[in-house]
Amino acid sequence: MPQSIPEDSVGIVTPQTIHFDQPLALACGRQLDSYDLVIETYGSLNADASNAVLVCHALSGNHHLAGYHSPDDKKPGWWDSAIGPGKPIDTDKFFVIGLNNLGGCHGSTGPRSTNPETDKPFGPDFPIMTVADWVESQARLADHFGIHQWAAIVGGSLGGMQALQWAIDYPQRLRHCMVIAAAPKLSAQNIAFNEVARQAISRDPDFNNGHFYENGKVPKTGLMLARMLGHITYLSDDGMREKFGRELREGKISYDFNPQFEIESYLRYQGEQFSKAFDANTYLLMTKALDYFDPAADHDHNLAAAVSNVQCKFMVISFTTDWRFSPERSREIVDALVTAEKRVSYAEIDSHNGHDAFLIPNPRYMDIFSAYMKQVVADIPQTGKENN
Amino acid sequence: MRADLDIIQDWITPNSKVLDLGCGDGELLAYLQQEKNITGYGVEFDHDNITTCIEKGINVVEKNIDEGLASIQDSSFDTVIMTQALQVMYHPDQIVDEMLRIGKECIVTFPNFGHWRARGYLAFRGRMPVSKFLPYTWYNTPNIHFCTFKDFEQLCVERNIHILERTVVDNEHKHHWSIRLWPNMLGEVAIYRITR
Numbered sequence: 001m002p003q004s005i006p007e008d009s010v011g012i013v014t015p016q017t018i019h020f021d022q023p024l025a026l027a028c029g030r031q032l033d034s035y036d037l038v039i040e041t042y043g044s045l046n047a048d049a050s051n052a053v054l055v056c057h058a059l060s061g062n063h064h065l066a067g068y069h070s071p072d073d074k075k076p077g078w079w080d081s082a083i084g085p086g087k088p089i090d091t092d093k094f095f096v097i098g099l100n101n102l103g104g105c106h107g108s109t110g111p112r113s114t115n116p117e118t119d120k121p122f123g124p125d126f127p128i129m130t131v132a133d134w135v136e137s138q139a140r141l142a143d144h145f146g147i148h149q150w151a152a153i154v155g156g157s158l159g160g161m162q163a164l165q166w167a168i169d170y171p172q173r174l175r176h177c178m179v180i181a182a183a184p185k186l187s188a189q190n191i192a193f194n195e196v197a198r199q200a201i202s203r204d205p206d207f208n209n210g211h212f213y214e215n216g217k218v219p220k221t222g223l224m225l226a227r228m229l230g231h232i233t234y235l236s237d238d239g240m241r242e243k244f245g246r247e248l249r250e251g252k253i254s255y256d257f258n259p260q261f262e263i264e265s266y267l268r269y270q271g272e273q274f275s276k277a278f279d280a281n282t283y284l285l286m287t288k289a290l291d292y293f294d295p296a297a298d299h300d301h302n303l304a305a306a307v308s309n310v311q312c313k314f315m316v317i318s319f320t321t322d323w324r325f326s327p328e329r330s331r332e333i334v335d336a337l338v339t340a341e342k343r344v345s346y347a348e349i350d351s352h353n354g355h356d357a358f359l360i361p362n363p364r365y366m367d368i369f370s371a372y373m374k375q376v377v378a379d380i381p382q383t384g385k386e387n388n
Numbered sequence: 389m390r391a392d393l394d395i396i397q398d399w400i401t402p403n404s405k406v407l408d409l410g411c412g413d414g415e416l417l418a419y420l421q422q423e424k425n426i427t428g429y430g431v432e433f434d435h436d437n438i439t440t441c442i443e444k445g446i447n448v449v450e451k452n453i454d455e456g457l458a459s460i461q462d463s464s465f466d467t468v469i470m471t472q473a474l475q476v477m478y479h480p481d482q483i484v485d486e487m488l489r490i491g492k493e494c495i496v497t498f499p500n501f502g503h504w505r506a507r508g509y510l511a512f513r514g515r516m517p518v519s520k521f522l523p524y525t526w527y528n529t530p531n532i533h534f535c536t537f538k539d540f541e542q543l544c545v546e547r548n549i550h551i552l553e554r555t556v557v558d559n560e561h562k563h564h565w566s567i568r569l570w571p572n573m574l575g576e577v578a579i580y581r582i583t584r
Contacts, residue, residue: 315442334449335459341405341427345442346449364435371442378445 008084009076010042010067010091017107020140024102027130027292033116037141038063038107039099042083043091045145051380052147053094054138055079056155056162059230059286060278062106065098066091081361088369093377094151102137103129103286105279112213112279124210128285131158131165131293138162139170152176152376156358157325158286161293164333168295171311176376178369180317181358183329184303184336185294190324193233194287197226201280210281219280224271226283231270236321236354296336303336310337314344315372317365319357345372390415392471392497395555395579399495400424404466407491409453409483410473413437414446421446454478457486465491472577474498475531481543488549488584497579500556502536502572537572544582553581 005011017036024032040063045052055065057078066083068076077098083089089096100108103126111126118125142150153174155163160182167177186194201207204222212218244263259265299305314337318330327348337344349365351357357365393416400406402424408417411430414437420426430448432438441448454477468491474480475498487494499522500506509517516526524531535543537556544551556575571578 331459338429338449339461339464343447344429344449345438345447346451347438347442348450364439367439368442371439374443375445 005068005071008086009080010084012071013040013042013064013067013069013077015040015063015069015107018141018144020137020144022140024133024137024140026127026133028127030127032102032109032127035102035109035137036107036113037099037102037109037137039097039141040064040067040077041098042066042096043094045095045147046380048381048383049095049145049147050149051094051151052142052145053089053096053376054142054150054153054166055083055089055096055098056134056138056153056159057098057101058155058157058159059290060274060283061159062104063098063100063108064106065096078359081359082366082369088366088373089154090373090377093380094373097141097145099138099141101129101134103127103282103289105282110279111210111281111285121213122281123213124281124284126281126285128288128292130289131161132169134162134289135165135169138166139173142173148173150174150176151380152178152373154178154180155182156180157182157355158290158293161290165293165295167310167312167314168306171309174312175379176315176372177310177312178315178317178372179330179333181319181322181325181330181355182333183325184296184332186291187329191291193229194291197229198284198287200225200229201283204280207280210284212280218275220272220275223275223278223280223283224268227274227278228267228271231267233324234355236323236352238321239352239354242352303332304339307336307340307342310340310342312343313375314342315368316344316346317349317358317368318346319349319351319353319355319365321352322355322357324355392557392577392579393419395557396469396471396495396497397423399553399581400426400467402426405464407431407460407465407468409457409468409470409487410476411437411441411446411448412471414441414444414448416469416471417441417446418444453483456482457490460490462489463492467491467493467495469495471495471497472499475533475535477533480533480535481547484543484549484582485547488582493552493581493583495579495581496540497577498535498540499531499577500537500572500575501534502538503576504573507573537575537578540578540580547584549582549584551580551582555579 015038017038019036021034064077066077066080085092100106103110111122115122153163153166160179163177163179201222204219206217207219247262248260296303296306316330316334318327334346347368353360404426406426406428408430411432417428417430431451432448433452438448468487477483506517556571556578
C-alpha cells in the first residue's frame, strides 16, 4: 500500500464496462456479435470532446493505466509514471482512456468469456484478433464517448502499433500519434521468440488444447516459461549485467540444478507471478496479433505508401538498448513518414532498460514526452464553436 | 534571426520541402514553416536542441549525420541546408555528395579558415587560431575539418558541383565592399548555394 496517494496521482479509480451490441467483423473472417470493453478514464472530457487521449496497451497490459483501485493496492497502474496531474499526459488537460483490448484477460471479452453459442468459455475458439480489429473496436469506443477526433493516441510496443494503425485506418480521427518502442512489423527473430513462447504454453499438459478452464487447472508452467523468455527480450544485456551480474543468492555455487544466480530466481519469480494472473489463451492471441501486424503488406510492402493518407503529426521514440524493437525499427517508421512527407519527430533515448524502457521514467524520455504533449495541448481547438 | 539564416531564407521557395542538417534549435525551420509554408525536417544530435524543436512543433529527427543519410531517397528534398556544421563532419566531402543526392539544391555555410585573422594567428603566434568566433583549442574542438573558401571551391570543381550563388560575410554576417574584393582573406563565413 502506498503510504499516501501522491499528489501527482490520478488517485483512486474505478474501471467501467461498456457493452457493444453492433457486430464487429474481424480480419479472420469471423465476427463478434456483441462484446464488452473494460476501460478506465482519467481527467474530464471537454464540451466538444476534443481533449481525449487514447492509450493503447502492449502484450500484457490492460486498462489500468494509472492510479489505484483501492488504498491497499501495492502498485499503481502500469503507466502511472506518465499519466496524472502535471505528468506528460496531463490529466488536468486531457481526458485519458485506457482499455483492455478484445481477447484480453482483464475484463474485456476474450477467451475466458462465455461463448454464447456453447455457453462455455471461448477458450481457443475465441477469434484471433489483429491490430486493425482492435483499432476498429477502439473507434467504436470513441463513438460511444462522442469523440470524433482524438487529441492524441499514444502507445508503446504493441500499443505503438495500434497507434500507427489508427493513423492509417482513420486519418481524420487523430491529431497526434505517439509511437514508442515499436516496429512497423515483426522480424523473423521476433516471431521466433513468440513461437517458442506459444510452444511452451501449448505443450504444457494442463493446457488441454486451450480448454483448461473446465478442468480448473491452468497451464502454469507453460505461461511461466513463456514469460521468462519474453522477459529476457524486454531487458538488455547491459541492464541485466548491471542489475544481476553473476550474483549468487547464497554467495557460493552449490553444484546442483537449483536456482543459484540472482537472474535465475528473478526470472522464475517474474514468470510465476505472471502465470498466476494472465490467461494462456490471451497470451497466444496477443503474440499472434503481433506476428500478423504488417500495415505495409497491403501496399506492396511499401510502408511509405501505407502511410500516404495519414494526417496526424507523429512522435516516434526508441531506446538505445531495446533489441526487441530496436531503434532501427523505429527509424523505418520515421523514414517512411518522411518519404511520405508527413509530419514526424524522432528521439532515441539512452537507456539501459532495453524494451522495458518505455515503461520506466527517465529524465530525457519524460522531457521529450512532456514537450510533445504540450504541442498536443496547444493543438486542442480553443472552443468547439470556433471550429464547427 | 541569425544573420546567415536571414540570407538563406531568401533562397527558399515557398511551399517547398526542406531538410536542415544540424538544425540547432529549429530557428530557421520555424521561420520557413511560418513564412513560406514549407514542409521542413530538421536533423539534430544535441538533446537540448531536439527538445526545443519539439516544443516549437518543428519536425526533428534525432540522428548522427556522420552515420550517413542513406535512408533518404534521391532528390526527395527541394533544398538541403547545412549551416556551420560541415567542419564538424568526419567526411565532409561525402556529406556534400549525399546532400546533393537527396536535395535538388543545397545550401552550405562554414567558417573560412583562410580569413586574415586565422592566417595571422598561425603565422605570428605559431599556434592554432582561437577566437571569439572559434573558441576551441586544437584538442577539444568539434571542428575537425576546417577549410578555406578556395578549398571548398576546389572540391566543387573536382566533384562537378555547380555553385549557383555565393555570399561571403563577416562574423556578424554583414557584407562589406572589401569582403567582395578579397573574400578568402576578409570573409569569415561563406554561404554557398550549390547543385549538381
